[in-house]
Amino acid sequence: MPDIDEDALIQRAQQAQARAYAPYSGYAVGAAVLTTDGRIFTGCNVENAVYPLGLCAERVAIFKAVSEGFRDFQAIAVVTRNGGSPCGSCRQVMHEFAPSMVVVIADETGRVHRRTTVADLLPDSFGASDLER
Ligand code: THU
Numbered sequence: 001m002p003d004i005d006e007d008a009l010i011q012r013a014q015q016a017q018a019r020a021y022a023p024y025s026g027y028a029v030g031a032a033v034l035t036t037d038g039r040i041f042t043g044c045n046v047e048n049a050v051y052p053l054g055l056c057a058e059r060v061a062i063f064k065a066v067s068e069g070f071r072d073f074q075a076i077a078v079v080t081r082n083g084g085s086p087c088g089s090c091r092q093v094m095h096e097f098a099p100s101m102v103v104v105i106a107d108e109t110g111r112v113h114r115r116t117t118v119a120d121l122l123p124d125s126f127g128a129s130d131l132e133r
């Protein structure tokens with residue numbers, strides 16, 4: 001990944017994973033999204049006793065960035081204990097802002113399991129242009 005400090009992004013995702021609130025699933029996730037101007041926003045999954053209210057790490061990170069005025073993303077790192085892949089809802093939210101964003105899927109030791117893009121993770125997607133027809 002040219003111009004992207006992948007190790008630093010993974011490290012920030014690892015730090016976020018340590019803050020996960022996941023008492024129900026026991027599956028801690030950390031994410032770190034990199035804006036095109038070099039800022040990093042992090043997120044962890046935040047669960048709730050009312051299970052459907054929980055939110056994934058990727059969406060926490062992206063919503064934090066968007067709510068602070070940053071919508072242009074170049075990469076996101078996602079860290080779990082086993083290199084799990086982003087869920088469908090998170091893929092859709094990533095696609096809303098940055099279909100060409102690089103997605104680095106790593107485990108909590110920092111080992112990269114997969115480098116891909118949002119477009120590859122969400123082929124034949126629904127997007128804003130579909131609402132114009
Ligand atoms: N989770 C994420 O944070 N990101 C994903 O992409 C997959 C799933 C969280 C949601 C829930 O808190 C736990 O992992 C188990 O599904």
